[in-house]
Amino acid sequence: MNDAFGHPQSVIVLGGTSEIAREVVTLLAADRCRTVVLAGRDPVSLEVTATELRQSVARVEVVLFDAAATGDVDPTITRCFEIAGEAVDLVMVAVGELGAQETDEADPDRIAQMVTVNFTWPAAALSAVGAHLTRQGHGRMVVLSSVAGHRVRRSNYLYGSAKAGLDSFARGLGESLRGTGVTVHVVRPGFVRTKMTAGRSPAPFAVGPERVASDIVRGLEHGQEVIWTPGILKWVFSTLGCLPRALWRRLPG
Amino acid sequence: MTGTVEASHRQLSGWGRTAPTRARVDRPVDAASIAGAFRTQTGGVIARGLGRSYGDAAQCSGGLTIEASGFSDIGKLDDSSGTIDVGGGVSLHDLMRHIIPSGWFVAVTPGTRYVSIGGAIAADVHGKNHHRDGSFANHVVELTLVTPTGTFTVSQDADPELFWATAGGMGLTGVVISATLRLIPIETSWIRVDSQRFARLDDLMSTMEDSDHRYRYSVAWLDCLGHRDGNHRSVLTRGDHAPSGAIPDRLRSRSREVPGDPRVRVPRSAPGRLVNRLSVRALNEAWFRSSSRSVGSLHPLSGFFHPLDGVGDWNLLYGPAGFVQYQFAVPATRGDVVAEAVGAIASSGIPSFLAVLKRFGPGTPGPLSFSQEGWTLALDFPLGPPGLPALLDDLDELVAHAGGRVYLAKDARLRPELLPVMYPRLPDFAAVRRRVDPVGVLASDLSRRLGIPG
Numbered sequence: 001m002n003d004a005f006g007h008p009q010s011v012i013v014l015g016g017t018s019e020i021a022r023e024v025v026t027l028l029a030a031d032r033c034r035t036v037v038l039a040g041r042d043p044v045s046l047e048v049t050a051t052e053l054r055q056s057v058a059r060v061e062v063v064l065f066d067a068a069a070t071g072d073v074d075p076t077i078t079r080c081f082e083i084a085g086e087a088v089d090l091v092m093v094a095v096g097e098l099g100a101q102e103t104d105e106a107d108p109d110r111i112a113q114m115v116t117v118n119f120t121w122p123a124a125a126l127s128a129v130g131a132h133l134t135r136q137g138h139g140r141m142v143v144l145s146s147v148a149g150h151r152v153r154r155s156n157y158l159y160g161s162a163k164a165g166l167d168s169f170a171r172g173l174g175e176s177l178r179g180t181g182v183t184v185h186v187v188r189p190g191f192v193r194t195k196m197t198a199g200r201s202p203a204p205f206a207v208g209p210e211r212v213a214s215d216i217v218r219g220l221e222h223g224q225e226v227i228w229t230p231g232i233l234k235w236v237f238s239t240l241g242c243l244p245r246a247l248w249r250r251l252p253g
Numbered sequence: 254m255t256g257t258v259e260a261s262h263r264q265l266s267g268w269g270r271t272a273p274t275r276a277r278v279d280r281p282v283d284a285a286s287i288a289g290a291f292r293t294q295t296g297g298v299i300a301r302g303l304g305r306s307y308g309d310a311a312q313c314s315g316g317l318t319i320e321a322s323g324f325s326d327i328g329k330l331d332d333s334s335g336t337i338d339v340g341g342g343v344s345l346h347d348l349m350r351h352i353i354p355s356g357w358f359v360a361v362t363p364g365t366r367y368v369s370i371g372g373a374i375a376a377d378v379h380g381k382n383h384h385r386d387g388s389f390a391n392h393v394v395e396l397t398l399v400t401p402t403g404t405f406t407v408s409q410d411a412d413p414e415l416f417w418a419t420a421g422g423m424g425l426t427g428v429v430i431s432a433t434l435r436l437i438p439i440e441t442s443w444i445r446v447d448s449q450r451f452a453r454l455d456d457l458m459s460t461m462e463d464s465d466h467r468y469r470y471s472v473a474w475l476d477c478l479g480h481r482d483g484n485h486r487s488v489l490t491r492g493d494h495a496p497s498g499a500i501p502d503r504l505r506s507r508s509r510e511v512p513g514d515p516r517v518r519v520p521r522s523a524p525g526r527l528v529n530r531l532s533v534r535a536l537n538e539a540w541f542r543s544s545s546r547s548v549g550s551l552h553p554l555s556g557f558f559h560p561l562d563g564v565g566d567w568n569l570l571y572g573p574a575g576f577v578q579y580q581f582a583v584p585a586t587r588g589d590v591v592a593e594a595v596g597a598i599a600s601s602g603i604p605s606f607l608a609v610l611k612r613f614g615p616g617t618p619g620p621l622s623f624s625q626e627g628w629t630l631a632l633d634f635p636l637g638p639p640g641l642p643a644l645l646d647d648l649d650e651l652v653a654h655a656g657g658r659v660y661l662a663k664d665a666r667l668r669p670e671l672l673p674v675m676y677p678r679l680p681d682f683a684a685v686r687r688r689v690d691p692v693g694v695l696a697s698d699l700s701r702r703l704g705i706p707g
Contacts, residue, residue: 001702004271004308004577004665005642009702031642032668087314087701137296137315138274138698181264181275181314218639222574 001087002138006220007031008089012080014125015094016040016062017049019194020144023213024092029056037080039063067095067121068113077128090220091129092142093122096163098196101156111158118162123169130173130182138181142216143170147190147228150237154249174225187216187227188237205230265312268305268568270575271636271665274314274698282323284399287428290317291401297696300428302369303344306376307578308665309698310423316696321371324430327351335436336394341371341429346562349554350511357436358494358554360392364609366512366559371429376662377421377622379629380558381470384614388624390420391617392435400427400689413618418685421622423661425686425695425705439494441508444470444557446492447548454595457487457610458588458628465612469493470557475608477632479599487610495551504551512555518565571635577665579645580631582613582623583657590655591628594648598632601644607633620678620685623660631663642666661699669704683707 002008009032013021016038025036036057040046043064050060061083065076081088097117104110126141133139148156149163167186174184189212191203212229219227228234240248266273278301281287290298297316304311312318321342328338330352337357339348345359346366352358363378372378374396379388386392395408398419407416419426447468451457457473465471468491476486500508561567568576583590591610598605609631616625634641649671652659658675659667673679686695686707693707700707 001274001309001314001698002272003702004269004575004636006272007642007666134275135315137276137313138272179264179275181273221642222637 002089002140003032005031006140006223008033008140010035010084010086010088010090012037012039012084012088012091012129013094014039014065014080014092014122015067015096015144017042017045018094018096018144019196019209020189020192020212020216021092021094022049022053023209024142024216025053026056027213027217028090029053034058035084035086036060037063037084039065039076039080041066067117070116070121070124073121073124074128077125077132081132087136088133088139090140090142091133092144093126093129094144095122095125096144096196098156098159101158104158114158115162115165118159119165119169122166126170126173126184130177130184133182134177134180140182140220141170141173141184142220143167143184143186145170145186145188147188147233147237150188151241151248153251171225183223183225185216185220185225185227187212187219187229188233189229190233205233205236263318265301265304265318266575267308267311267665269307269577269665270568270571270573271577272309272698274309274312276313276316276318278318278320280320280323284397284404284430287319287399287430288401288404290319291399291694294694297701298694299697299700300341300371300375300424302342302372302375303367305365305368305372306423307663308661309702310376310662310664311372312698313696314698314701319428321369321428321430324371326431330355330357330436335438336433337436338431338433339370340431341369341374343370344368345370345373346512352436353439353442353511353554354509356438356440356509358439358442360386360435360437361389362558363389364559364561366555366562370432370434371424374420374429374432375422375424376660377617377619377624378662379613379624381472381611383624384465384471384612385469387614388420388617388622390417390619390622393420394433394435396432397430398427399430401692401694402689404430405689414681414685415689417617417619418621418682420617421619421661422682423621423699423705424697425682425700425707426689427695440497441495441500442510442554443495443500443504443508443551444492444554445495445499446490446550446552446557448488448490448550449546451487451489452484454485454487454592457489458591460489461610461612465491467491471611473610475595475610475630477595477598477605477608485595485599490557492552492557499549499551501551510553512553512559512562515565516563519567519569521566521569574636576633576635577641577645578631578633578660578663579648580623580629580660580663581648581652581657582625582629582660583627583652583655584625585612585627587655587657588628590651590657591630593651594630597644597647597651601638601640603634603638603641603644605632605634607631620682621661621676623658623662625658627657629660631660661703664699664703667703669702672703672705679706 145167148160152160215229301311324340683706
């Protein structure tokens, strides 16, 4: 059960090798978290993350799935809940792929795959998770969106448009779940220094995954439904969103 | 199922308005309906009275919450024995309005009249007279409980294990549908109050130790923010039921006045959060200045026992994020923990609006009953300060290591590992649970969060 401060006791992470998710779970473990189910594609790196988390979490389990295949979303989610074996207080959706815009944009298969991994699978999963949590009477979903989806740019519109879809889907789902005891929290990080962004030159306001994780946990304590991280990006992107397109196009990065 | 008049799904939280969850809500009016619900429900069942426990004790996520308000009968007052039969859903407010005109009062009242009889037993509530009269269950002659294995009428002599597991058992042994209460006779509905101010916490505590026994009721209010000189000011109010001879002529016609309904109500649209560091400081200052030393002043029962009941939905003042209550008890020899806790709160800078200190007399045999002989301190904290969760975790450690405990009726955040430390007789409670609920139908968000065994 969640406590008064929104600290969960059991967590499912979809995209279990995400560095942001790992940092979030580490913080939650210092409070009340004792059960974690990590779901992801690569069994080797999942096991590495699981081993690391077992230092602070009593029980860490692993479930395998591939976000490029949308045929088995429901059984995957059901399996995660079964393995958790108790009420699940928090489900974090950290599935995603940054891709390579320059080469991907000319390849229809890659475009389909990017949209599947960043939008289709997570959206289907959110909906399945929502049904489980609604039956359970409570629970929170945390969805990793991105500022890249707030106003898409030439340089990463493939990733950005898929995140924009997921962001809108998640907020719409959150509205549909009002009064059910289930809430949806959309996280909009800026540039995060992780293995996913390794080799890219950091954008302004770049932060590490630890900072993103602590902003998420604080946002959950306050029940924030949209969590910008770092917080200043809320104002930066509100302003940038109003720029004329000609100017927006010429911004560096 | 017969007798069930309404069933719907609702999102429920405690009085602190934190961690809401959704459940089916039924309002049965007979024992058979409750028994039927126990047979068919798979997602857990818990009773709910008036929702005044602060945390998650009276909610059951994804399961069934049984509203007790269908058990609302108030029986005939037996003047010779001073006892009365009441339904489990009767509020102390309604009961007081019924018995005060005949010259009777409840033996124990908590700080609000808006609790149900079932809730008062399940939390084994205490009042300002615990140092001499004990807790609510001490004055329960017998109670009737619907459990998954049957309906039982138990008392301190007939199945005392089940009686005492139910007293303070947070509803986890079944649904209390009725009880027989022992009342106390009163001549008037007024309290004769002496009050004193203290500049230092240790002066207050030694005065309470020395002379609380001379009063039926005693409670102290503390300024937790601390004064400029580093001390914690306090106001001690103690009193007794006023005899009719003490009532002046101008109050004669109101000598057995009953408490009324709230005069004002906080609107649902109350602005953000009205309780903050500034307002707490201002209120503390006003309270301290207005309570000068006085002897024998007359206060109506409601103002003395239930000052907050005059404002309906006062919990909304804490804003949409809600608040937590933290109440602990420590043994009489560990008064130092009170001072240490107050010091820790003051240095954290986190404001607590209500800080109430009192002395407990001996506890009951209830394995989960909160009260134990010594000191108890109750505090209110609005949600929001980043350091609050860690501050309360630290206080838990302090309390647990001093042989104390926190009050489950107020808890919304205790670390589960500390429950067996604070309540060492948890195995006795679990044994009774296994007897009356072998399948484990009874459950609440509190029992799941803390892993209360059964």
